Amino acid sequence: MSIAIQSLPQSALNVINAYINLKAAENKYIRCPYFRNPRSGRERWGLTAYSGKGSAQEIETELEIIEKLEGKNFSEMHENEIRDIMRKRKLGIECSGFVTRILDAWTREFYKKPIYSLIKFNSSGISWLFCKMRPYTHIDVPTLVHQKNAYEIKNVNDIMPGDIVRFNSIIDHAIIITKIEKDVNLNLIKAYYAHSVSEDNGEGVKEGQIDFASGKWCELPDTGHTIDEKGEPKFYRLFITEPLWQNK
Amino acid sequence: MAEQIVLRSFYFFMGAFFITVILSPTLILLLKKLKIVRRDDRDFSSLIRTRKNKLGTPVFGGIIIVGVITALTTLFNWHRETTFVPLGVLWLAALLGGADDLLNIFYTKERHPRTLGRILRFIKFHKNLRYRIFYAVTFPWQTYKRIFYLMGSHPGKGVQAHEKIIIQLVIGGIIAWWLSFKLDWTELWLPWLGNIDLGLFIIPVILFLVMFMANSVNITDGIDGLSAGTLIIAYGAFFAIALQQGSSDISLLIATIIGTLCGYLLFNIKPAKYQMGDVASLGMGILLTAIAFALDRPILLLIIGMIFIIEIMSVIIQTSWKVLFGKRLFKMAPIHHHLEIINKEESSIVMYAWTFAALFGVVGVWLSFQ
Secondary structure: OOEEEEEOOOOHHHHHHHHHEEEOOOOEEOOEEEEOOOOOOOOOOOOEEEEEEEEHHHHHHHHHOOOOOHOOOOOOOOHHHHHHHHHHOOOOOOOOHHHHHHHHHHHHOOOOOOHOOOOOOOOOOHHHHHHHHHHHOOOOOOOOOOOOOOOEEOEEEEEEOOEEEEEEEOOOEEEEEEEEEEOOOEEEEEHHHHOEOOOOOOOEEEEEEEEOOOOOEEOOOOOOOOOHHHHHEEEEOOOHHHHHHHHH | OOOHHHHHHHHHHHHHHHHHHHHHHHHHHHHHOOOOEOOOOHHHHHHHHHHHOOOEEEEEHHHHHHHHHHHHHHOOOOOOOOHHHHHHHHHHHHHHHHHHHHHHOOOOOOOOOOOOHHHHHHHHHHOOOHHHHHHHHOOOHHHHHHHHOOOOOOOOOOOOOOHHHHHHHHHHHHHHHHHHHHOOOEEEEEOOEEEEHHHHHHHHHHHHHHHHHHHHHHHHHOOOOOOHHHHHHHHHHHHHHHHOOOOOOHHHHHHHHHHHHHHHHHHHHOOOOOOOOHHHHHHHHHHHHHHHHHOHHHHHHHHOHHHHHHHHHHHHHHHHHHHHHHOOOOOOHHHHHHHHOOOOHHHHHHHHHHHHHHHHHHHHHHHOOO
Protein backbone atom coordinates (compact mmCIF):
# COMPACT_ATOMS: atom_id res chain seq x y z
CA MET A 1 0.00 0.00 0.00
CA SER A 2 1.36 3.37 -0.99
CA ILE A 3 1.65 6.18 1.49
CA ALA A 4 3.58 8.84 -0.40
CA ILE A 5 2.50 10.13 -3.78
CA GLN A 6 4.35 12.90 -5.52
CA SER A 7 3.77 14.26 -8.97
CA LEU A 8 4.91 16.97 -11.32
CA PRO A 9 3.30 20.36 -10.74
CA GLN A 10 0.07 21.05 -12.57
CA SER A 11 1.74 23.37 -15.12
CA ALA A 12 3.95 20.49 -16.27
CA LEU A 13 1.08 18.00 -16.29
CA ASN A 14 -0.91 20.45 -18.41
CA VAL A 15 1.82 20.28 -21.03
CA ILE A 16 1.55 16.49 -21.20
CA ASN A 17 -2.20 16.79 -21.46
CA ALA A 18 -1.86 19.35 -24.24
CA TYR A 19 0.24 16.91 -26.31
CA ILE A 20 -2.12 14.03 -25.64
CA ASN A 21 -5.12 16.16 -26.58
CA LEU A 22 -3.87 18.31 -29.42
CA LYS A 23 -6.68 20.38 -30.82
CA ALA A 24 -6.93 19.50 -34.52
CA ALA A 25 -10.32 21.14 -35.06
CA GLU A 26 -13.43 22.06 -33.12
CA ASN A 27 -14.27 19.04 -30.95
CA LYS A 28 -11.44 17.02 -32.47
CA TYR A 29 -8.50 16.20 -30.26
CA ILE A 30 -5.68 13.88 -31.22
CA ARG A 31 -2.58 12.39 -29.65
CA CYS A 32 0.56 14.03 -30.91
CA PRO A 33 2.59 11.71 -33.17
CA TYR A 34 6.34 11.21 -32.95
CA PHE A 35 8.73 13.02 -35.21
CA ARG A 36 12.45 12.70 -34.87
CA ASN A 37 14.49 15.84 -35.20
CA PRO A 38 16.62 15.41 -38.32
CA ARG A 39 20.29 16.25 -38.15
CA SER A 40 20.21 18.34 -41.27
CA GLY A 41 17.95 19.75 -43.91
CA ARG A 42 14.90 21.91 -44.21
CA GLU A 43 13.19 20.71 -41.03
CA ARG A 44 16.26 21.28 -38.90
CA TRP A 45 16.38 24.92 -39.99
CA GLY A 46 12.68 25.53 -40.25
CA LEU A 47 10.08 26.18 -37.61
CA THR A 48 10.66 24.50 -34.26
CA ALA A 49 7.34 22.70 -34.69
CA TYR A 50 8.73 20.92 -37.76
CA SER A 51 11.95 19.89 -36.07
CA GLY A 52 10.24 17.69 -33.50
CA LYS A 53 10.68 20.26 -30.76
CA GLY A 54 7.56 22.40 -30.97
CA SER A 55 5.24 23.27 -28.15
CA ALA A 56 1.70 21.91 -28.28
CA GLN A 57 0.42 25.37 -29.24
CA GLU A 58 2.94 25.67 -32.09
CA ILE A 59 1.96 22.24 -33.40
CA GLU A 60 -1.73 23.16 -33.21
CA THR A 61 -1.07 26.32 -35.23
CA GLU A 62 0.72 24.29 -37.89
CA LEU A 63 -2.10 21.75 -37.87
CA GLU A 64 -4.51 24.51 -38.79
CA ILE A 65 -2.31 25.49 -41.72
CA ILE A 66 -1.89 21.85 -42.81
CA GLU A 67 -5.67 21.36 -42.77
CA LYS A 68 -5.88 24.24 -45.22
CA LEU A 69 -3.00 22.99 -47.37
CA GLU A 70 -4.42 19.49 -47.59
CA GLY A 71 -7.92 20.82 -48.26
CA LYS A 72 -9.28 18.56 -45.51
CA ASN A 73 -11.83 19.00 -42.77
CA PHE A 74 -10.18 17.58 -39.65
CA SER A 75 -13.37 17.74 -37.62
CA GLU A 76 -14.83 15.03 -39.88
CA MET A 77 -11.75 12.83 -39.96
CA HIS A 78 -10.61 9.97 -37.77
CA GLU A 79 -7.72 10.62 -35.40
CA ASN A 80 -5.48 8.10 -37.21
CA GLU A 81 -6.02 9.84 -40.55
CA ILE A 82 -5.02 13.19 -39.08
CA ARG A 83 -1.97 11.62 -37.43
CA ASP A 84 -0.99 10.10 -40.79
CA ILE A 85 -1.16 13.53 -42.40
CA MET A 86 0.95 14.96 -39.57
CA ARG A 87 3.57 12.26 -40.08
CA LYS A 88 3.60 12.90 -43.82
CA ARG A 89 4.07 16.61 -43.14
CA LYS A 90 6.76 15.82 -40.54
CA LEU A 91 4.85 17.41 -37.72
CA GLY A 92 5.19 15.84 -34.31
CA ILE A 93 7.25 15.76 -31.17
CA GLU A 94 10.33 13.73 -30.38
CA CYS A 95 11.32 12.34 -27.01
CA SER A 96 13.75 15.02 -25.83
CA GLY A 97 11.57 17.80 -27.24
CA PHE A 98 8.65 16.46 -25.23
CA VAL A 99 10.68 16.15 -22.03
CA THR A 100 12.13 19.62 -22.56
CA ARG A 101 8.73 21.25 -22.97
CA ILE A 102 7.45 19.63 -19.78
CA LEU A 103 10.48 20.75 -17.79
CA ASP A 104 10.22 24.16 -19.44
CA ALA A 105 6.72 24.68 -18.05
CA TRP A 106 8.07 23.73 -14.63
CA THR A 107 11.08 26.06 -14.71
CA ARG A 108 8.98 28.91 -16.04
CA GLU A 109 6.64 28.48 -13.09
CA PHE A 110 9.26 28.15 -10.35
CA TYR A 111 12.33 29.95 -11.65
CA LYS A 112 10.40 32.34 -13.91
CA LYS A 113 12.92 31.38 -16.57
CA PRO A 114 12.83 29.07 -19.60
CA ILE A 115 14.77 25.82 -19.34
CA TYR A 116 17.29 26.87 -21.99
CA SER A 117 18.54 29.70 -19.82
CA LEU A 118 19.10 27.29 -16.91
CA ILE A 119 20.82 24.35 -18.56
CA LYS A 120 24.28 24.35 -20.09
CA PHE A 121 24.88 23.49 -23.72
CA ASN A 122 27.86 21.29 -24.41
CA SER A 123 29.04 23.30 -27.37
CA SER A 124 31.33 26.11 -28.34
CA GLY A 125 31.92 28.57 -31.13
CA ILE A 126 29.39 28.73 -33.91
CA SER A 127 27.40 25.76 -32.60
CA TRP A 128 27.07 27.55 -29.23
CA LEU A 129 25.65 30.53 -31.11
CA PHE A 130 23.11 28.29 -32.86
CA CYS A 131 22.20 26.77 -29.49
CA LYS A 132 21.44 30.24 -28.17
CA MET A 133 19.50 31.24 -31.27
CA ARG A 134 17.44 28.07 -31.54
CA PRO A 135 17.63 26.64 -28.01
CA TYR A 136 14.75 24.18 -28.15
CA THR A 137 16.07 22.64 -31.39
CA HIS A 138 19.41 22.00 -29.75
CA ILE A 139 18.29 20.43 -26.48
CA ASP A 140 18.62 16.71 -27.04
CA VAL A 141 18.97 13.71 -24.75
CA PRO A 142 22.79 13.96 -24.42
CA THR A 143 22.43 17.65 -23.48
CA LEU A 144 19.79 16.95 -20.84
CA VAL A 145 21.73 14.14 -19.15
CA HIS A 146 25.17 15.69 -19.64
CA GLN A 147 27.22 15.85 -16.44
CA LYS A 148 26.97 19.64 -16.54
CA ASN A 149 23.19 19.39 -16.29
CA ALA A 150 22.35 16.13 -14.52
CA TYR A 151 23.66 13.29 -12.43
CA GLU A 152 22.82 9.61 -12.48
CA ILE A 153 20.58 8.19 -9.77
CA LYS A 154 21.87 4.81 -8.65
CA ASN A 155 19.14 3.94 -6.17
CA VAL A 156 15.72 3.68 -7.82
CA ASN A 157 14.07 4.55 -4.51
CA ASP A 158 15.46 8.06 -4.92
CA ILE A 159 13.52 8.64 -8.14
CA MET A 160 11.33 11.73 -8.12
CA PRO A 161 8.93 13.26 -10.66
CA GLY A 162 10.89 15.25 -13.23
CA ASP A 163 13.70 12.71 -13.36
CA ILE A 164 14.70 11.45 -16.76
CA VAL A 165 15.07 7.82 -17.74
CA ARG A 166 17.47 7.30 -20.59
CA PHE A 167 17.68 4.28 -22.86
CA ASN A 168 20.83 4.32 -24.85
CA SER A 169 20.96 0.97 -26.57
CA ILE A 170 18.89 0.63 -29.74
CA ILE A 171 18.18 4.32 -29.96
CA ASP A 172 18.90 7.24 -27.64
CA HIS A 173 15.54 7.71 -25.94
CA ALA A 174 14.34 9.65 -22.89
CA ILE A 175 11.21 9.50 -20.81
CA ILE A 176 10.16 11.69 -17.90
CA ILE A 177 8.84 10.52 -14.56
CA THR A 178 5.56 12.26 -13.85
CA LYS A 179 4.41 10.66 -10.59
CA ILE A 180 5.72 8.23 -7.98
CA GLU A 181 4.19 6.10 -5.28
CA LYS A 182 6.17 4.90 -2.26
CA ASP A 183 5.36 2.52 0.54
CA VAL A 184 5.78 3.06 4.29
CA ASN A 185 9.47 2.24 4.07
CA LEU A 186 9.85 4.86 1.32
CA ASN A 187 10.52 2.14 -1.22
CA LEU A 188 9.34 2.93 -4.69
CA ILE A 189 6.25 0.95 -5.65
CA LYS A 190 5.23 2.62 -8.88
CA ALA A 191 6.55 5.28 -11.15
CA TYR A 192 4.40 6.90 -13.82
CA TYR A 193 6.00 8.33 -16.89
CA ALA A 194 5.28 10.09 -20.16
CA HIS A 195 7.24 10.08 -23.38
CA SER A 196 7.08 10.52 -27.12
CA VAL A 197 8.15 7.31 -28.70
CA SER A 198 8.89 5.95 -32.15
CA GLU A 199 7.16 2.64 -32.82
CA ASP A 200 5.96 0.68 -35.78
CA ASN A 201 2.46 0.95 -34.35
CA GLY A 202 0.74 3.61 -32.23
CA GLU A 203 3.83 5.83 -31.88
CA GLY A 204 3.63 9.30 -30.41
CA VAL A 205 3.03 10.72 -26.97
CA LYS A 206 2.16 8.03 -24.46
CA GLU A 207 1.83 7.60 -20.73
CA GLY A 208 2.86 4.52 -18.84
CA GLN A 209 3.80 3.09 -15.50
CA ILE A 210 6.50 0.93 -14.02
CA ASP A 211 5.45 -1.47 -11.29
CA PHE A 212 8.63 -1.95 -9.27
CA ALA A 213 7.08 -4.77 -7.24
CA SER A 214 6.54 -6.94 -10.30
CA GLY A 215 9.04 -5.20 -12.59
CA LYS A 216 6.33 -4.79 -15.24
CA TRP A 217 6.01 -1.83 -17.61
CA CYS A 218 2.71 -0.96 -19.20
CA GLU A 219 1.53 1.88 -21.40
CA LEU A 220 -1.53 3.69 -22.60
CA PRO A 221 -2.55 3.36 -25.34
CA ASP A 222 -1.54 -0.29 -25.24
CA THR A 223 0.07 -0.99 -28.60
CA GLY A 224 1.76 -4.21 -27.60
CA HIS A 225 4.97 -2.36 -26.91
CA THR A 226 6.51 -1.31 -23.62
CA ILE A 227 9.34 1.01 -23.03
CA ASP A 228 11.64 -1.65 -21.55
CA GLU A 229 12.06 -2.94 -25.11
CA LYS A 230 14.31 0.04 -25.66
CA GLY A 231 17.03 -1.41 -23.48
CA GLU A 232 18.52 -0.96 -20.04
CA PRO A 233 17.23 2.22 -18.36
CA LYS A 234 19.42 4.73 -16.55
CA PHE A 235 17.90 7.31 -14.24
CA TYR A 236 19.06 10.94 -14.21
CA ARG A 237 18.15 14.00 -12.21
CA LEU A 238 18.67 17.46 -13.60
CA PHE A 239 20.40 19.85 -11.21
CA ILE A 240 17.71 22.41 -11.91
CA THR A 241 14.92 20.14 -10.64
CA GLU A 242 16.61 19.24 -7.35
CA PRO A 243 15.94 22.53 -5.52
CA LEU A 244 12.32 22.32 -6.56
CA TRP A 245 11.84 19.20 -4.43
CA GLN A 246 13.89 20.58 -1.55
CA ASN A 247 11.54 23.57 -1.43
CA LYS A 248 8.51 21.33 -1.11
CA MET B 1 5.82 72.17 -73.27
CA ALA B 2 4.73 70.93 -69.82
CA GLU B 3 1.18 72.15 -70.49
CA GLN B 4 1.05 70.15 -73.72
CA ILE B 5 2.32 67.04 -71.95
CA VAL B 6 -0.29 67.47 -69.21
CA LEU B 7 -3.07 67.90 -71.75
CA ARG B 8 -2.03 64.85 -73.77
CA SER B 9 -1.52 62.88 -70.54
CA PHE B 10 -5.08 63.80 -69.59
CA TYR B 11 -6.39 62.21 -72.79
CA PHE B 12 -4.33 59.07 -72.22
CA PHE B 13 -5.48 58.92 -68.61
CA MET B 14 -9.16 59.31 -69.49
CA GLY B 15 -8.90 56.88 -72.38
CA ALA B 16 -7.26 54.19 -70.25
CA PHE B 17 -9.67 54.80 -67.39
CA PHE B 18 -12.85 54.51 -69.46
CA ILE B 19 -11.67 51.51 -71.49
CA THR B 20 -10.86 49.69 -68.24
CA VAL B 21 -14.18 50.61 -66.63
CA ILE B 22 -16.18 49.60 -69.70
CA LEU B 23 -14.39 46.26 -70.21
CA SER B 24 -14.13 45.20 -66.56
CA PRO B 25 -17.70 43.87 -66.04
CA THR B 26 -17.35 41.61 -69.10
CA LEU B 27 -13.94 40.42 -67.91
CA ILE B 28 -15.31 39.66 -64.44
CA LEU B 29 -18.10 37.55 -65.95
CA LEU B 30 -15.63 35.76 -68.22
CA LEU B 31 -13.22 34.98 -65.36
CA LYS B 32 -16.10 33.61 -63.30
CA LYS B 33 -17.30 31.51 -66.22
CA LEU B 34 -13.81 30.11 -66.77
CA LYS B 35 -13.53 29.51 -63.00
CA ILE B 36 -10.38 31.60 -62.74
CA VAL B 37 -11.23 32.42 -59.17
CA ARG B 38 -9.56 32.42 -55.76
CA ARG B 39 -9.55 28.93 -54.24
CA ASP B 40 -8.87 27.94 -50.67
CA ASP B 41 -6.66 24.90 -51.32
CA ARG B 42 -3.66 27.04 -52.27
CA ASP B 43 -4.44 30.29 -50.51
CA PHE B 44 -2.67 30.52 -47.16
CA SER B 45 -4.32 33.85 -46.43
CA SER B 46 -7.76 32.27 -46.36
CA LEU B 47 -6.71 30.90 -42.96
CA ILE B 48 -7.55 34.39 -41.76
CA ARG B 49 -11.16 34.31 -40.70
CA THR B 50 -12.02 37.64 -42.29
CA ARG B 51 -10.65 36.53 -45.66
CA LYS B 52 -12.86 33.48 -46.13
CA ASN B 53 -15.37 35.60 -48.07
CA LYS B 54 -12.69 36.33 -50.69
CA LEU B 55 -12.87 32.76 -51.98
CA GLY B 56 -14.55 32.71 -55.36
CA THR B 57 -13.38 36.21 -56.31
CA PRO B 58 -11.98 36.25 -59.87
CA VAL B 59 -8.20 36.61 -60.10
CA PHE B 60 -6.24 37.37 -63.27
CA GLY B 61 -7.99 40.76 -63.44
CA GLY B 62 -4.62 42.37 -64.11
CA ILE B 63 -4.85 41.17 -67.72
CA ILE B 64 -7.02 44.23 -68.39
CA ILE B 65 -4.27 46.51 -67.06
CA VAL B 66 -1.67 44.86 -69.30
CA GLY B 67 -4.06 44.90 -72.25
CA VAL B 68 -5.06 48.56 -71.97
CA ILE B 69 -1.47 49.77 -71.47
CA THR B 70 -0.33 47.68 -74.46
CA ALA B 71 -3.15 48.84 -76.74
CA LEU B 72 -2.91 52.57 -76.00
CA THR B 73 0.87 52.69 -75.96
CA THR B 74 1.26 50.64 -79.15
CA LEU B 75 -1.31 52.72 -81.00
CA PHE B 76 -0.54 56.23 -79.77
CA ASN B 77 2.74 56.31 -77.85
CA TRP B 78 5.06 53.88 -79.62
CA HIS B 79 8.66 55.01 -79.53
CA ARG B 80 11.44 52.54 -80.09
CA GLU B 81 13.91 54.38 -77.87
CA THR B 82 11.60 55.02 -74.89
CA THR B 83 8.39 52.98 -74.61
CA PHE B 84 9.32 49.88 -76.59
CA VAL B 85 11.41 48.13 -73.93
CA PRO B 86 9.17 49.01 -70.93
CA LEU B 87 6.24 47.57 -72.85
CA GLY B 88 8.22 44.50 -73.82
CA VAL B 89 9.26 43.72 -70.26
CA LEU B 90 5.68 44.31 -69.10
CA TRP B 91 4.60 41.60 -71.51
CA LEU B 92 7.33 39.21 -70.43
CA ALA B 93 6.38 39.73 -66.81
CA ALA B 94 2.71 39.29 -67.71
CA LEU B 95 3.51 35.97 -69.36
CA LEU B 96 5.38 34.81 -66.27
CA GLY B 97 2.71 36.06 -63.85
CA GLY B 98 -0.14 34.81 -66.01
CA ALA B 99 1.39 31.34 -66.23
CA ASP B 100 1.76 31.33 -62.44
CA ASP B 101 -1.86 32.41 -61.91
CA LEU B 102 -3.27 29.81 -64.28
CA LEU B 103 -1.03 26.98 -63.11
CA ASN B 104 -2.00 27.72 -59.53
CA ILE B 105 -5.64 27.28 -60.46
CA PHE B 106 -5.63 24.51 -63.06
CA TYR B 107 -2.49 22.45 -62.42
CA THR B 108 -3.25 20.01 -59.65
CA LYS B 109 0.09 18.30 -59.11
CA GLU B 110 2.63 19.54 -56.59
CA ARG B 111 6.25 19.26 -57.69
CA HIS B 112 8.41 18.21 -54.76
CA PRO B 113 12.15 18.41 -55.36
CA ARG B 114 14.26 15.33 -54.74
CA THR B 115 16.93 15.49 -52.09
CA LEU B 116 20.47 15.90 -53.34
CA GLY B 117 21.50 12.69 -51.60
CA ARG B 118 18.88 10.78 -53.55
CA ILE B 119 19.97 12.33 -56.84
CA LEU B 120 23.57 11.41 -56.06
CA ARG B 121 22.46 7.83 -55.43
CA PHE B 122 20.63 7.85 -58.78
CA ILE B 123 23.81 9.09 -60.48
CA LYS B 124 25.80 6.27 -58.91
CA PHE B 125 23.38 3.37 -58.96
CA HIS B 126 20.53 3.91 -61.43
CA LYS B 127 20.21 0.84 -63.63
CA ASN B 128 19.65 2.95 -66.74
CA LEU B 129 22.81 4.71 -67.97
CA ARG B 130 20.82 7.44 -69.71
CA TYR B 131 19.13 8.37 -66.44
CA ARG B 132 22.53 8.41 -64.70
CA ILE B 133 23.84 10.87 -67.30
CA PHE B 134 20.65 12.93 -67.11
CA TYR B 135 20.87 13.24 -63.32
CA ALA B 136 24.59 14.08 -63.49
CA VAL B 137 24.04 16.79 -66.10
CA THR B 138 21.08 18.33 -64.25
CA PHE B 139 22.71 18.11 -60.83
CA PRO B 140 23.67 21.84 -60.69
CA TRP B 141 20.07 22.78 -61.54
CA GLN B 142 18.74 20.38 -58.89
CA THR B 143 21.15 21.90 -56.35
CA TYR B 144 19.91 25.38 -57.24
CA LYS B 145 16.30 24.19 -56.86
CA ARG B 146 17.06 22.49 -53.57
CA ILE B 147 18.63 25.64 -52.11
CA PHE B 148 15.36 27.51 -52.69
CA TYR B 149 13.42 24.67 -51.13
CA LEU B 150 15.65 24.70 -48.04
CA MET B 151 15.12 28.45 -47.77
CA GLY B 152 11.41 27.85 -47.45
CA SER B 153 10.14 27.98 -51.03
CA HIS B 154 6.95 25.96 -51.11
CA PRO B 155 6.74 23.37 -53.89
CA GLY B 156 3.41 24.71 -55.10
CA LYS B 157 1.51 24.10 -58.28
CA GLY B 158 2.40 27.35 -60.02
CA VAL B 159 5.70 28.69 -61.27
CA GLN B 160 8.12 28.07 -58.42
CA ALA B 161 10.41 30.61 -56.77
CA HIS B 162 13.61 29.35 -58.40
CA GLU B 163 11.97 29.46 -61.84
CA LYS B 164 10.56 32.94 -61.22
CA ILE B 165 13.98 34.24 -60.25
CA ILE B 166 15.50 32.96 -63.51
CA ILE B 167 12.77 34.60 -65.62
CA GLN B 168 13.02 37.83 -63.63
CA LEU B 169 16.78 37.77 -64.20
CA VAL B 170 16.14 37.49 -67.94
CA ILE B 171 13.74 40.45 -67.79
CA GLY B 172 16.24 42.42 -65.71
CA GLY B 173 18.90 41.48 -68.25
CA ILE B 174 16.80 42.91 -71.09
CA ILE B 175 16.38 46.21 -69.21
CA ALA B 176 20.10 46.24 -68.40
CA TRP B 177 20.95 45.61 -72.07
CA TRP B 178 18.56 48.37 -73.16
CA LEU B 179 19.97 50.93 -70.73
CA SER B 180 23.65 50.02 -70.86
CA PHE B 181 24.15 49.13 -74.51
CA LYS B 182 21.32 50.72 -76.46
CA LEU B 183 21.17 53.98 -74.50
CA ASP B 184 24.85 53.92 -73.40
CA TRP B 185 23.69 54.85 -69.97
CA THR B 186 25.85 53.77 -67.04
CA GLU B 187 25.27 56.49 -64.48
CA LEU B 188 23.35 56.39 -61.24
CA TRP B 189 21.80 59.61 -60.03
CA LEU B 190 21.93 60.37 -56.30
CA PRO B 191 20.19 63.30 -54.60
CA TRP B 192 22.59 66.19 -53.84
CA LEU B 193 25.50 64.26 -55.39
CA GLY B 194 24.29 64.13 -58.98
CA ASN B 195 25.34 61.39 -61.42
CA ILE B 196 27.94 58.82 -60.52
CA ASP B 197 29.33 56.69 -63.33
CA LEU B 198 29.13 53.03 -62.35
CA GLY B 199 30.29 51.67 -65.67
CA LEU B 200 29.19 48.07 -66.11
CA PHE B 201 28.43 47.84 -62.38
CA ILE B 202 25.12 49.45 -63.32
CA ILE B 203 24.03 46.02 -64.60
CA PRO B 204 23.85 44.27 -61.19
CA VAL B 205 22.10 47.37 -59.79
CA ILE B 206 19.49 47.10 -62.54
CA LEU B 207 19.08 43.35 -62.07
CA PHE B 208 18.68 43.73 -58.32
CA LEU B 209 16.16 46.57 -58.53
CA VAL B 210 14.07 44.85 -61.22
CA MET B 211 13.81 41.63 -59.23
CA PHE B 212 13.35 43.39 -55.92
CA MET B 213 10.58 45.71 -57.10
CA ALA B 214 8.80 43.05 -59.16
CA ASN B 215 8.51 40.80 -56.14
CA SER B 216 7.73 43.69 -53.79
CA VAL B 217 4.69 44.79 -55.80
CA ASN B 218 3.69 41.17 -56.29
CA ILE B 219 3.70 40.61 -52.53
CA THR B 220 1.83 43.86 -51.85
CA ASP B 221 -1.03 42.62 -54.01
CA GLY B 222 -2.69 40.86 -51.08
CA ILE B 223 -5.70 42.82 -49.91
CA ASP B 224 -8.36 44.79 -51.74
CA GLY B 225 -7.13 48.11 -53.08
CA LEU B 226 -3.69 47.95 -51.48
CA SER B 227 -1.45 47.39 -54.48
CA ALA B 228 -3.52 49.40 -56.97
CA GLY B 229 -3.77 52.43 -54.66
CA THR B 230 -0.09 52.44 -53.71
CA LEU B 231 0.91 51.88 -57.35
CA ILE B 232 -1.19 54.86 -58.48
CA ILE B 233 0.58 57.02 -55.90
CA ALA B 234 4.04 55.72 -56.83
CA TYR B 235 3.40 56.19 -60.56
CA GLY B 236 1.93 59.61 -59.74
CA ALA B 237 5.21 60.61 -58.11
CA PHE B 238 7.17 59.47 -61.17
CA PHE B 239 4.69 61.33 -63.38
CA ALA B 240 5.62 64.53 -61.53
CA ILE B 241 9.30 63.75 -62.09
CA ALA B 242 8.69 63.00 -65.79
CA LEU B 243 6.86 66.32 -66.15
CA GLN B 244 9.71 68.12 -64.43
CA GLN B 245 12.12 66.54 -66.92
CA GLY B 246 9.83 67.25 -69.85
CA SER B 247 9.81 63.57 -70.83
CA SER B 248 6.71 63.38 -72.98
CA ASP B 249 6.73 59.68 -73.93
CA ILE B 250 7.27 58.47 -70.39
CA SER B 251 4.65 60.93 -69.05
CA LEU B 252 2.07 59.55 -71.47
CA LEU B 253 3.00 55.99 -70.58
CA ILE B 254 2.63 56.76 -66.87
CA ALA B 255 -0.69 58.56 -67.48
CA THR B 256 -1.96 55.44 -69.28
CA ILE B 257 -0.84 53.23 -66.39
CA ILE B 258 -2.47 55.49 -63.78
CA GLY B 259 -5.66 55.68 -65.85
CA THR B 260 -6.03 51.93 -66.15
CA LEU B 261 -5.08 51.40 -62.49
CA CYS B 262 -7.79 53.91 -61.44
CA GLY B 263 -10.32 52.05 -63.55
CA TYR B 264 -9.19 48.76 -62.09
CA LEU B 265 -9.32 50.17 -58.55
CA LEU B 266 -13.01 51.03 -58.95
CA PHE B 267 -13.68 47.30 -59.11
CA ASN B 268 -10.99 46.32 -56.62
CA ILE B 269 -12.10 48.41 -53.64
CA LYS B 270 -13.47 46.19 -50.88
CA PRO B 271 -15.36 44.01 -51.60
CA ALA B 272 -13.26 43.39 -54.70
CA LYS B 273 -15.09 42.28 -57.83
CA TYR B 274 -11.82 40.94 -59.17
CA GLN B 275 -8.17 40.83 -58.19
CA MET B 276 -5.03 41.74 -60.08
CA GLY B 277 -3.10 38.49 -59.82
CA ASP B 278 0.53 37.96 -60.75
CA VAL B 279 -0.28 38.65 -64.40
CA ALA B 280 -0.09 42.38 -63.70
CA SER B 281 1.47 42.74 -60.25
CA LEU B 282 4.87 41.44 -61.40
CA GLY B 283 4.73 43.62 -64.50
CA MET B 284 3.68 46.72 -62.56
CA GLY B 285 6.76 46.38 -60.35
CA ILE B 286 9.07 45.82 -63.30
CA LEU B 287 7.50 48.68 -65.27
CA LEU B 288 7.90 50.99 -62.27
CA THR B 289 11.60 50.11 -62.17
CA ALA B 290 12.03 50.55 -65.93
CA ILE B 291 10.37 53.97 -65.75
CA ALA B 292 12.53 54.97 -62.77
CA PHE B 293 15.61 54.09 -64.83
CA ALA B 294 14.25 55.83 -67.90
CA LEU B 295 13.85 58.98 -65.80
CA ASP B 296 17.33 58.56 -64.31
CA ARG B 297 15.85 58.28 -60.81
CA PRO B 298 16.11 54.56 -59.87
CA ILE B 299 17.40 55.37 -56.41
CA LEU B 300 14.08 57.08 -55.66
CA LEU B 301 12.36 53.70 -55.95
CA LEU B 302 13.60 53.10 -52.42
CA ILE B 303 11.61 56.12 -51.22
CA ILE B 304 8.63 56.26 -53.57
CA GLY B 305 8.19 52.50 -53.36
CA MET B 306 8.65 52.37 -49.59
CA ILE B 307 5.35 50.53 -48.97
CA PHE B 308 6.39 47.80 -51.40
CA ILE B 309 9.78 47.58 -49.73
CA ILE B 310 8.21 47.30 -46.26
CA GLU B 311 6.02 44.49 -47.58
CA ILE B 312 8.87 42.48 -49.08
CA MET B 313 11.13 43.12 -46.09
CA SER B 314 8.45 41.64 -43.82
CA VAL B 315 8.65 38.44 -45.90
CA ILE B 316 12.45 38.40 -45.88
CA ILE B 317 12.57 39.00 -42.12
CA GLN B 318 9.92 36.35 -41.50
CA THR B 319 11.87 33.76 -43.51
CA SER B 320 15.15 34.69 -41.80
CA TRP B 321 13.48 34.55 -38.40
CA LYS B 322 12.24 31.03 -39.07
CA VAL B 323 15.72 29.86 -40.06
CA LEU B 324 17.61 31.68 -37.31
CA PHE B 325 15.21 31.30 -34.39
CA GLY B 326 12.79 28.54 -35.43
CA LYS B 327 9.69 30.65 -34.97
CA ARG B 328 7.59 33.25 -36.71
CA LEU B 329 8.13 36.93 -36.00
CA PHE B 330 4.85 37.94 -37.61
CA LYS B 331 1.66 35.93 -37.35
CA MET B 332 1.76 35.80 -41.13
CA ALA B 333 3.84 37.47 -43.81
CA PRO B 334 3.58 39.82 -45.64
CA ILE B 335 2.83 42.35 -42.97
CA HIS B 336 -0.66 43.26 -44.21
CA HIS B 337 -1.80 39.72 -43.34
CA HIS B 338 -0.20 40.05 -39.90
CA LEU B 339 -2.17 43.25 -39.35
CA GLU B 340 -5.36 41.50 -40.46
CA ILE B 341 -4.79 38.67 -37.99
CA ILE B 342 -4.32 41.10 -35.12
CA ASN B 343 -7.77 42.46 -35.99
CA LYS B 344 -6.92 45.58 -37.93
CA GLU B 345 -9.65 46.41 -40.41
CA GLU B 346 -8.69 45.63 -43.99
CA SER B 347 -9.85 49.06 -45.14
CA SER B 348 -7.83 50.77 -42.36
CA ILE B 349 -4.67 48.93 -43.43
CA VAL B 350 -5.22 50.09 -47.01
CA MET B 351 -5.91 53.69 -45.93
CA TYR B 352 -2.76 53.81 -43.81
CA ALA B 353 -0.73 52.33 -46.68
CA TRP B 354 -2.08 54.92 -49.13
CA THR B 355 -1.39 57.76 -46.69
CA PHE B 356 2.20 56.69 -46.11
CA ALA B 357 2.67 55.96 -49.82
CA ALA B 358 1.58 59.54 -50.55
CA LEU B 359 3.96 60.87 -47.93
CA PHE B 360 6.89 58.90 -49.35
CA GLY B 361 5.83 59.86 -52.88
CA VAL B 362 6.00 63.57 -52.04
CA VAL B 363 9.38 63.11 -50.36
CA GLY B 364 10.59 61.24 -53.47
CA VAL B 365 9.50 64.04 -55.79
CA TRP B 366 11.13 66.61 -53.51
CA LEU B 367 14.37 64.61 -53.52
CA SER B 368 14.26 64.46 -57.30
CA PHE B 369 14.57 68.24 -57.38
CA GLN B 370 17.71 68.18 -55.24
